[in-house]
Amino acid sequence: MAVCYNKLFRLMIDKHMTNAQLVAKAGFSANIITRLKNNEYISLESIEKLCYAMDCDVDDILTFREKENGKGN
Template identity: 50%
Template sequence: MAVSYKKLLHMLIDKDMSIAELQRQAGYSANISTRLRNDTYISLESVEKICRVLNCKMDEIIEFIPEDGGSNNGQNS
């Protein structure tokens, strides 16, 4: 599965907060900000820091996307 942080980026826009401000408040490295922009894996610890700052749940900022583009989860109609 691939990961997408588009929900997070939209939330930041809605809150009029930059990714740099989030980084400062959450106390994570610039490398994490780059990973967020590039939709690459970040640790659960970093996700927790972000959720604490934004007062949100993980599913409000992260979306998991099947890499094959299809649905192979056994829920065929």
């Protein structure tokens, strides 16, 4: 299974939040945004910070999907 963060980016649009604003509010590095955009692994601690910053639950920001052609971490 792989993780997809498209729901997070839709939520950011709905809340008119930029990447820079999310980084500042969640308190993590810009590298996390890059990892999210590439649907790469981030720590549970970072997911917790995202949920707190976005005032949402985990299922509001990510979905699980099948790996395609061996891709997806």
